[in-house]
Amino acid sequence: MHGLAIDASAGSAERATLAALLRCCVREVAGPRGLVWPAPPYVLLRVAGTLLRARTHGGAALRFEGPPERLESGAWRPLASDELVRLVETELQGRGGVRGRNGEFGEQVAASRDAVAAILRARASAVPPADPWLASEQALVYGHPFHPSPKARGGAGWLAYAPEAHARFPVRLLGVREDALAQGGDASVLDTMGRAPDGYRVLPAHPWQLDLLGPVLGRELIDLGPGPVVVPTSSVRTVYVPEAEVCLKFSLDVRITNCVRRHAWYELAGAVELTERLTPVFDELSARHPATRWLPEPGYRSVSLGSGLHEGLGVIVRRSPWAACSPGVTPILAGALAQETKAHDPVAWWRSYVTVVALPVLDLYFTHGVVLEPHLQNVLAGLDGDGLPVEAVFRDLEGTKLVAGRHDLGGLHPEVARALTYDAERGWARVVYCLLVNHLTEIAATLAGTDDDLLRELWRTARDLFDRQSARLGRPLPLQDLLAGAPLPAKANLGVRWARAADRAAGYVPIANPLA
Template sequence: MVFIKEGALQSHHEKQAAIYSCKVLLNCYLRECCEDQRKLLKVNRQDHTFSLHFQASHETIIGKFTFYSPNGEHEYAYFFLQNGQALTLTFLASLIVQEYLQHNKAITHDHVQNFIARVENSYQNMAVFLKHATSSLINDYLSSEQSLLYGHPFHPYPKNTVGFTSQEVATYCPELRTSFPLCYLAVRYDIFQETWVTESAAHEFLQKFEYDIRQQLKFDDDNYRILPMHPWQYAYVQTLEAVQKFERQQKIRFLGSSGPVCYPTSSVRTVYIPQFKCNLKLSLSIQITNMLRINSQEQMTRTLDAAHYLLAHDCFVEEHYTKVLYETGVCTCRFEEEALTALFTMAYRPMVLDEKSTYVVASLVEAPIQGKPCRLYDWLKGQNVEQWFRQYITISLLPIVRLADKKGIHFEAHLQNTLITLRDGKPHIFWIRDLEGVSIEQEKVATHRQAQGPLFYEKEQAWSRTKYYFMVNHLGSFIHALARDFQLSEAHFWQIVREMLLEEWEQTQNELVAHLLTTSVFYAKKNLYSCLIGKSEIPEYVAVKNALYKGNELYEIDDSFHASK
């Protein structure tokens, strides 16, 4: 089996990117594969050293934890091969792949080559981002969107952008603090399609993207509507024969770039336009992490159905400090082929928040320099961290479980889909965005007829959204960052969550709260396996211990074992 060769590390940035990429691969592998085979990982409780044996290759990794995380987000002082040789990223990836190949015959040579290439791409991008991250400071909403240098802590290639050239990475990736004007397409009325949640949203979009852009482009043909596009996608679709045919028929006309400057956000394909105070979720036929980022009809239907449902059911109306950032409309070209339509589809999201004091939560809990504290740590040093954390839970988790209990509404509220507005350094407003992931409990809907459609799930399926996206992904990493940097155990913060949920249950007898407190495990995505076998759209899950459940504290190696600075 041939694997991509890894050259000698030339710079500090490349070394840091390689170390982090190895850490993520190790943590993914330990979470997904070693819980059922605990004999493979041996940990010395006295000095926190460990050995990890790979049966297929008969190799063993030796290392030392600086922070052992019950959530699986471990930190390492070092790791190397048992023979004393350095552990390279490519070799670690090959060890992991060989373990999977031994047990899963469905993994093909192409699967392996694609996986290794994406691991390498992610590493190379990360090294570039670290090299050019001259300032990792976050001072407003926009800088927080463009400061997520490492990405998902449980993804084997969190910064993969296969499809972008190195120049396109430099032009379009948010980590490099990039900006650019959008490109615009004139779409003839008979194939222009738009759907809006409210008439005011439609008028707002017209004002910004029809009247203003038409004037700048000096385009006054009333037989057409204006459709914004990502510059990369704009160039890409012009290479397609079907699109060229529509252009010859003058159903669409390519108008070029113009308009206000936009800034790519942490998702790469979604942009922020300060002049218009909005996000546009644009289609981009590039694999960001493990999926092509195009807006399918199913995704957009889910998004607008969710917006309608949430507005009709007064979502968070009783919670003054918890809010939703709604997608209010979708525009596209209406072609016979749905796959072609998806290449042009965009969603509009007004950003009605205080840009100067609102931040993407994922960026706050990321440490811009490995081995140093997260960005949030510097803001909390002079405060009572437990009190701050209680306030955070008060405006995030508690409203989420109340809404789920009363109205059966659940979100994909992971770290990158949530924002926090601070006032005087304290949590003030918690925001949830990206409604494509909303799910509704069928049992909470008034009639069976109303519970039809892609939004509605059986209770257990809907609950799984909150359990994975908020409890495991969001709160797990949030608590890990606080515990590591304040030299406390993760159990310390989970106990605060437990106490607050117990109090909530005593007052409301909330069924979901009772479940969160009494289920022994949650389930996390097997991102490593899904990426290797190419099943990102239909992931598998692995059980992770629920830190709220009494008894699971025993799995923490040592309560006195905290991060060292």
């Protein structure tokens, strides 16, 4: 039986890896060159001269049914992920050398596939959290559906800290001598997690990060032993502390999807700055959108022992979603709803979902000049006792920005100010990508399943809601262009991985707009 389980895990990991890479090819490789053709029930595409096909549904979400195939000697044969990697490498290396070569790409895809298999094997014998919110946080086994290597992670021993494997572990508590303490805002909840000797303050640390950093202890920084047991959430480095009813966001010196997840010093300071600035904004917004909730990040704590440790040991305090939601409302990660949603009346469920999730995001951008990053891992839907979305919880201030020119940032360090802002065009592209391409497209595909008529009805409903919101906002031109059918910007995750570039350098490719 054990061997069968391993084979099943490997098979599922292979199918998921192939599907994600094929979606990337449709969106970033074949699509921009006009080499994708609908041939219902298939989509056809050509990569490096080879014709591929797959049965699809779900519109732009590209949900596949059955195995993708390649045309060889006049016959359709099953396609493997390793074969598709070779085709992608041939395609991208062959464009006049413009994109260069990438000797790591195939290894990253294989590492992600192996990680998925390891996660599936671990889940088979693990106990999921009883808390429905935490269970939803730990449900994202396969990761980003449009990323070539969504589960590739650096460092050893990662499985012990993987949310998808239902990990739980104690944080390590460090004692920081008070004259070596660095903090901003209100991080006093950290003092409730353990006891430090006189002259020291408590600093919780992620045990994986301590392994990655190597020796850090000395007179200014002492080991206080294990602390409270925590539960990792979908971002891996953010954990929930049940004892303190608070979330902690750690630094991790590993690449997760596109980024090495280390706090820059200006991100630590920026979280507190944004919390102070956004508190009155969300107070005003909630008067127009009473279902809107958010998770402030009121403080951070670290050490002033050089930039490496200041950033590497920095921890941001974040409010718990249970504290944000109303009584009787259960927060559920949007990414988990994109995998499985059961609705008695899918159109009514969707209308409520778009109302509580999408409309306040548009209001924040146009009325307040605030760019949220409402992708599937940054939004929690608050479900009532009947499973209807009645609240939306927005989180993660690292991705939240202010539109340049609409806020007075005088007095801030230039690096903090730069990190907190987007120009209007970049901010709008980020909102549209996260909200529509990454988020609503996936939710709609799950609700509709293989029913294309229902999918069209869902998008008609969304269009009506967006149109009414546009009227309330004075019909701003970018939103009117969106309603007129302007193409949507889809983030080029394959391109940024191939270029081995930072996530902030990722470009966009245009895709069809389902609101049209």
